[in-house]
Amino acid sequence: MLTLKNISYEAEDNEILKGVDLEFGDEFTVITGPNGSGKSTLTKIIAGIIKPTEGRILWDGEDITDLSITERAKLGISYAFQQPVQFKGLRVRDLMMLAAGKDAKFNDICDILSEVGLCARDYIDRDLDGSLSGGEMKRIEIAMVLARKTRFSIFDEPEAGIDLWSFQNLTYVFEKMRKLINGGILIISHQERILNIADKILYLKDGETVCFDKRDKVLPLLLDNSANGPCSILKEKMGE
Amino acid sequence: MILDSIQKNLLHEVAELDALPAGAYNLRSNGKGVARQTTANIDIVPKDDKPGIDIIIKPGTKKESVHIPVIISESGLKDLVYNDFYIGEDSDVTIIAGCGISNCGGGDSVHDGIHTFHVGKNAKIRYVEKHYGEGEGRGKRLMNPTTIIYLEEGSYMKMETTQIAGIDDTLRETKAEIAADAYLEIKEKILTTGNQQARSNFVTNLNGDGCSCNIVNRAVAKENSYQFFDSTMNGNADCSGHSECDSIIMDHAKVAASPNLTATCEDASLIHEAAIGKIAGEQLIKLMTLGLTEEEAEEQVIAGFLR
Ligand SMILES: Nc1ncnc2c1ncn2[C@@H]1O[C@H](COP(=O)(O)OP(=O)(O)OP(=O)(O)O)[C@@H](O)[C@H]1O
Ligand SMILES: [Mg+2]
Numbered sequence A: 001m002l003t004l005k006n007i008s009y010e011a012e013d014n015e016i017l018k019g020v021d022l023e024f025g026d027e028f029t030v031i032t033g034p035n036g037s038g039k040s041t042l043t044k045i046i047a048g049i050i051k052p053t054e055g056r057i058l059w060d061g062e063d064i065t066d067l068s069i070t071e072r073a074k075l076g077i078s079y080a081f082q083q084p085v086q087f088k089g090l091r092v093r094d095l096m097m098l099a100a101g102k103d104a105k106f107n108d109i110c111d112i113l114s115e116v117g118l119c120a121r122d123y124i125d126r127d128l129d130g131s132l133s134g135g136e137m138k139r140i141e142i143a144m145v146l147a148r149k150t151r152f153s154i155f156d157e158p159e160a161g162i163d164l165w166s167f168q169n170l171t172y173v174f175e176k177m178r179k180l181i182n183g184g185i186l187i188i189s190h191q192e193r194i195l196n197i198a199d200k201i202l203y204l205k206d207g208e209t210v211c212f213d214k215r216d217k218v219l220p221l222l223l224d225n226s227a228n229g230p231c232s233i234l235k236e237k238m239g240e
Numbered sequence B: 001m002i003l004d005s006i007q008k009n010l011l012h013e014v015a016e017l018d019a020l021p022a023g024a025y026n027l028r029s030n031g032k033g034v035a036r037q038t039t040a041n042i043d044i045v046p047k048d049d050k051p052g053i054d055i056i057i058k059p060g061t062k063k064e065s066v067h068i069p070v071i072i073s074e075s076g077l078k079d080l081v082y083n084d085f086y087i088g089e090d091s092d093v094t095i096i097a098g099c100g101i102s103n104c105g106g107g108d109s110v111h112d113g114i115h116t117f118h119v120g121k122n123a124k125i126r127y128v129e130k131h132y133g134e135g136e137g138r139g140k141r142l143m144n145p146t147t148i149i150y151l152e153e154g155s156y157m158k159m160e161t162t163q164i165a166g167i168d169d170t171l172r173e174t175k176a177e178i179a180a181d182a183y184l185e186i187k188e189k190i191l192t193t194g195n196q197q198a199r200s201n202f203v204t205n206l207n208g209d210g211c212s213c214n215i216v217n218r219a220v221a222k223e224n225s226y227q228f229f230d231s232t233m234n235g236n237a238d239c240s241g242h243s244e245c246d247s248i249i250m251d252h253a254k255v256a257a258s259p260n261l262t263a264t265c266e267d268a269s270l271i272h273e274a275a276i277g278k279i280a281g282e283q284l285i286k287l288m289t290l291g292l293t294e295e296e297a298e299e300q301v302i303a304g305f306l307r
Helices: A039-047 A069-075 A092-100 A106-115 A134-148 A164-181 A215-222 A232-237 B005-015 B281-289 B294-305
Strands: A002-011 A014-024 A028-032 A054-059 A077-080 A152-156 A184-188 A200-205 A208-214 B024-029 B032-037 B042-046 B052-057 B062-072 B078-087 B092-102 B109-119 B124-134 B141-143 B146-151 B156-165 B169-178 B183-192 B197-206 B212-221 B226-235 B240-249 B254-263 B269-277
Touching: A002 A039, A014 A039, A014 A054, A014 A208, A028 A039, A039 A069, A039 A077, A039 A152, A039 A184, A069 A077, A069 B281, A077 A134, A077 B281, A092 A106, A092 A134, A092 B294, A106 A134, A134 A152, A134 A164, A152 A164, A164 A184, A200 A215, A208 A215, B005 B062, B005 B092, B005 B124, B024 B042, B024 B052, B032 B042, B042 B062, B052 B062, B062 B078, B062 B109, B078 B092, B092 B109, B092 B141, B109 B124, B109 B156, B124 B141, B146 B156, B146 B183, B169 B183, B169 B212, B183 B197, B183 B226, B197 B212, B197 B240, B212 B226, B212 B254, B212 B294, B226 B240, B226 B269, B240 B254, B240 B294, B254 B269, B281 B294
Parallel strands: A028 A184, A028 A200, A077 A152, A152 A184, B024 B062, B052 B078, B062 B092, B078 B109, B092 B124, B109 B141, B109 B146, B124 B156, B141 B169, B146 B169, B156 B183, B169 B197, B183 B212, B197 B226, B212 B240, B226 B254, B240 B269
Antiparallel strands: A002 A014, A002 A054, A200 A208, B024 B032, B042 B052
């Protein structure tokens, strides 16, 4: 479905991505790796938010490198931001309706909000501004992508700020979504529980692919106990 | 009274009225009062020394409304009107004003409305005002609303004023004298485009202990338009005043904000916040990832901002 060919990104003389080659299909992929390794940058390049300095992006074999964010969104790429954007005067219902599209029913939107653990009645008319808590913003960010029901959905650290009790539920939401859209899901995460439900795991470090393979192959490497294993930072993050 | 389709549309835009409203009203069209209705508690009396009306609301009047729309469809008409509101003690009413100008001709059409509110003790009013212009003619559509507010002890006034489209030039003057324990809230929303100019001057005097006010201005200036927001707040007692001016600037527009705070009492607490900036890029990006074009995204951000 999505092919990245030799993607490089340079900003202020830093090589943030160094010629990455990747192929994403109809599966559930989790990207993990140390802070600053280029995970968000990579997914922003997929969504068209930043342009790679080199390389091409193909969607079903067609070159989409020069397409805008809007055009890629219309093709079927969705993106949930690591840091949700605040708006003045726009309400949860406004953004959800825009995400769900013209033909969406109000009830469907309410259902999606309850899937991410928000009671629609309490939230639908709230402003998407600083008055919502971090976790609430994050849930709405996820809900918007769910509402779009596109073939390829990207979530940048969806679990950040979500409380422990709701976490399990969130993993169900992703599993259910994958069945529903019959497409690809790409999640950036540092959480073992998310890694555990992945089909494939991409481990990114210093802007390069360390490994990208089936979960069973990559997970043991990541959880390797040897102090100099590739992922000591990751283990710290996961509180091991 | 027969209204043509232009007049009907103006009435819809400024007062959301498709028929004459329930309750008290006074409809002014092309410089003349054309329809009026009073109620047992609300009297409307034309002035005999100058154009305009006195709206007299009996003490204790609750849950009633007054509509006083003004529409101008004659090109080149210069309309000046004085409306005085006497709001009786302990009443609770809604007043809906608004002015619509449709100018398809070559002459400038002007409406200058001077509204004075005498809000009695412990009375509560909501005042909604909408200004709208349309028409392809060369003639300008000009509006200069002046609002003078006297809030007596314990009274409460909430004013919402909106000017979203079609007024070429506007000078808005709003002055308020606020007595003890009274509260004033003003929400002003202005969108200017083309070569339009809008100036808004507020002077608020917080005179009595325990009084407060909140003045919020939301402005969007597009293309070559110009907006100037000037707010003077004087804290003369144990009071609290907050004013805020938040503007989105686009294209080649120019926006100026000039807040002035003066306290003459040790217990006065006054705050002004002013921000001018373009639409945050990340807001547009977020909306574009939902499939909106950049232009559609801008429209959404502005519509929300001016809601
Ligand atoms: N515009 C930019 N200019 C300079 N450096 C940048 C720019 N954008 C990103 N970077 C740097 O690129 C690196 C990768 O950033 P990115 O946000 O992709 O990391 P990440 O893997 O998502 O990290 P985290 O786990 O903390 O979210 C970081 O070191 C960041 O500081
Ligand atoms: Mg990141």
